[in-house]
Amino acid sequence: MKPAPFHYERPTSLAEALDLLAADGVETKALAGGQSLVPLMNLRLARPDVLVDLDAVAELRGISRSGDQVRIGALTRHEQTATDALVRERLPLLAHAAVHIGHRAIRTRGTLGGSLAHADPAAELPVASLALGAEVDVASARGARTIPIAELFDGPLSTTVADDELIVAVRYPVDAGRRPFGFAELARRHGDFALTVAAVTLSVDGDGGCRAATVALGGIGGSPRLVGPAARALIGTRIDPAAVELAVASVDDAVRPVADLHGSVAYRRAMAALLTRQAIAMARGAR
Numbered sequence: 001m002k003p004a005p006f007h008y009e010r011p012t013s014l015a016e017a018l019d020l021l022a023a024d025g026v027e028t029k030a031l032a033g034g035q036s037l038v039p040l041m042n043l044r045l046a047r048p049d050v051l052v053d054l055d056a057v058a059e060l061r062g063i064s065r066s067g068d069q070v071r072i073g074a075l076t077r078h079e080q081t082a083t084d085a086l087v088r089e090r091l092p093l094l095a096h097a098a099v100h101i102g103h104r105a106i107r108t109r110g111t112l113g114g115s116l117a118h119a120d121p122a123a124e125l126p127v128a129s130l131a132l133g134a135e136v137d138v139a140s141a142r143g144a145r146t147i148p149i150a151e152l153f154d155g156p157l158s159t160t161v162a163d164d165e166l167i168v169a170v171r172y173p174v175d176a177g178r179r180p181f182g183f184a185e186l187a188r189r190h191g192d193f194a195l196t197v198a199a200v201t202l203s204v205d206g207d208g209g210c211r212a213a214t215v216a217l218g219g220i221g222g223s224p225r226l227v228g229p230a231a232r233a234l235i236g237t238r239i240d241p242a243a244v245e246l247a248v249a250s251v252d253d254a255v256r257p258v259a260d261l262h263g264s265v266a267y268r269r270a271m272a273a274l275l276t277r278q279a280i281a282m283a284r285g286a287r
């Protein structure tokens with residue numbers, strides 16, 4: 001199928017892009033990598049009047065270290081997130097997660113900002129960004145604000161970013177980025193969207209005690225999210241089998257999967273528990 005007719009704009013500055021998004025009375029959509037929006041338009045599930053192509057907006061690009069954070073521009077392609085030296089060194093979980101996205105052709109077009117804004121429940125970068133405690137910088141013609149990643153997702157394919165706002169960049173704390181991490185996902189075939197995704201970070205002291213932990217899951221019904229009780233079950237322990245069992249049990253309480261073509265509720269629950277266990281084991285092995 002082909003998309004419904006639309007008007008195409010290609011702004012060359014952030015201010016120009018934000019002015020276009022602020023226009024009243026027309027449905028305006030940002031176009032980043034097009035890997036989610038264009039299929040939706042071709043199926044006529046999205047019918048924007050105006051498409052604002054972000055590709056020439058330099059302010060949305062770049063990866064840099066700023067104090068105790070790494071800032072990644074919203075237009076950063078998944079392939080760059082997977083291969084960039086600074087991301088690999090300081091945010092290895094994010095680079096690792098990006099490699100799992102689709103196939104290379106998808107990764108060379110799709111962007112970090114697009115992935116977070118699209119908010120697919122089982123997308124890799126939202127889950128990794130939750131585990132890393134990212135902050136999302138957004139802007140509109142009305143001004144700029146920062147959304148903690150835990151407040152970004154408010155339902156399947158839905159975020160707290162307003163229609164006239166753009167994600168400009170995502171900032172990741174280096175401290176969380178350097179922690180040992182675990183990442184596990186279940187996909188039917190290589191390159192398929194995951195059914196369930198788990199990401200874990202651990203901070204372990206010299207005696208093997210867990211000082212801090214995050215557990216994030218996607219593909220569990222609703223939005224991807226942090227599972228606080230699972231992290232708390234690990235903190236203050238030596239991550240012994242009993243603590244891991246408690247963490248995994250709390251995942252079962254937290255998830256609300258829905259049955260679909262790919263699996264029953266019970267199957268998805270079992271996968272969430274299994275992948276959490278695998279991600280914790282990977283993080284423990286890495287410390």
Ligand SMILES: Cc1cc2nc3c(=O)[nH]c(=O)nc-3n(C[C@H](O)[C@H](O)[C@H](O)COP(=O)(O)OP(=O)(O)OC[C@H]3O[C@@H](n4cnc5c(N)ncnc54)[C@H](O)[C@@H]3O)c2cc1C
Binds near residue numbers: 029102125191
């Ligand atoms: C065959 C196939 C397989 C795929 N497999 C996976 C996979 O395994 N894992 C995965 O995570 N993804 C997968 N994807 C999706 C891919 O990662 C997309 O790149 C991503 O979901 C959206 O990013 P994009 O840059 O392409 O955004 P677009 O498609 O351009 O936009 C998506 C949405 O985000 C909005 N948007 C884009 N940029 C911004 C911004 N800066 N600020 C505010 N809103 C913005 C758009 O208006 C639109 O609503 C797959 C896609 C395809 C076609």
